[in-house]
Amino acid sequence: MIYSYTQIAQYLRCPRSYRFRYLDGWIERDKANMIFGRCFEQALAAYFRGQDCTAALHREWGSYRDAALDYSKGGCWDKLLHQGVHLLHMFAQHDRVRIPHPQKNLQLKILRALPNGNEFVAYVDAIGEIDGQRCLIDWKTTTSRYSEEPDGLLSLDPQLICYSWITGISDVALVVFARKRFPEIRYLKTCITADQREQFDRLVGSAVSQIEAAQFPPHSGIRFPMNGCTICPHLGLCLGSQPLVDSKLIRRPGASDLDWLNEFEE
Ligand code: SF4
Numbered sequence: 119m120i121y122s123y124t125q126i127a128q129y130l131r132c133p134r135s136y137r138f139r140y141l142d143g144w145i146e147r148d149k150a151n152m153i154f155g156r157c158f159e160q161a162l163a164a165y166f167r168g169q170d171c172t173a174a175l176h177r178e179w180g181s182y183r184d185a186a187l188d189y190s191k192g193g194c195w196d197k198l199l200h201q202g203v204h205l206l207h208m209f210a211q212h213d214r215v216r217i218p219h220p221q222k223n224l225q226l227k228i229l230r231a232l233p234n235g236n237e238f239v240a241y242v243d244a245i246g247e248i249d250g251q252r253c254l255i256d257w258k259t260t261t262s263r264y265s266e267e268p269d270g271l272l273s274l275d276p277q278l279i280c281y282s283w284i285t286g287i288s289d290v291a292l293v294v295f296a297r298k299r300f301p302e303i304r305y306l307k308t309c310i311t312a313d314q315r316e317q318f319d320r321l322v323g324s325a326v327s328q329i330e331a332a333q334f335p336p337h338s339g340i341r342f343p344m345n346g347c348t349i350c351p352h353l354g355l356c357l358g359s360q361p362l363v364d365s366k367l368i369r370r371p372g373a374s375d376l377d378w379l380n381e382f383e384e
Pocket residue numbers: 131132133134135336337338339346347350351352353354356
């Protein structure tokens with residue numbers, strides 16, 4: 119079995135949701151923001167390869183122009199394209215990130231052996247330099263501001279801890295492309311300790327053991343105001359609501375064989 123960060127994170131959030139997604143094949147319908155994020159990363163890759171990144175974004179996002187995607191409120195294909203082009207121009211003007219040998223240091227597939235013949239796979243966005251400092255880099259496209267307070271909060275980001283664990287690199291960074299009315303790019307750096315990597319190793323081991331023991335209890339978030347069930351795509355299955363299932367999910371039996379591909383969705 120090959121596990122990924124997305125799978126472990128989903129299991130820890132709610133084991134029942136994990137079962138719906140990875141064993142029963144109930145996957146969320148395509149969301150425009152998520153697909154746009156992937157297209158934008160292809161455009162960034164073109165930028166670092168010295169190619170025309172705007173043309174790359176038009177090409178990649180253009181193939182979804184007529185697709186039936188789920189847009190968030192106020193979103194449309196043209197608006198996302200315009201925001202993406204603006205952010206690419208800003209990124210080039212800032213000129214703070216370097217990726218030496220982009221063929222080797224972008225979208226790195228890294229495998230790590232786990233007990234019982236299992237494996238863990240991660241796709242690290244980039245290894246390069248921000249302001250001259252070598253670090254592992256994760257790109258994020260978002261519509262909201264990434265919370266930086268209180269000081270040190272970023273060092274608790276579980277995905278950055280995961281990437282630090284699988285690569286052994288302590289210095290990590292998020293480059294956040296915020297698609298807001300006034301687009302902005304944040305370059306957020308932090309350091310992950312050896313202790314955090316060890317704890318993550320134990321966390322993965324315990325989650326995998328529970329998955330192998332078929333432990334899938336619901337972790338519902340029923341307390342106001344932090345109710346995780348309200349944003350869970352599997353809510354319709356838990357409530358037995360067919361209209362909700364139809365609006366959020368499609369069923370893809372056998373999808374669990376390709377679970378690790380889900381890592382691209384990050
Ligand atoms: S609706 Fe709540 S209990 Fe049901 S799968 Fe989602 S998070 Fe878990």
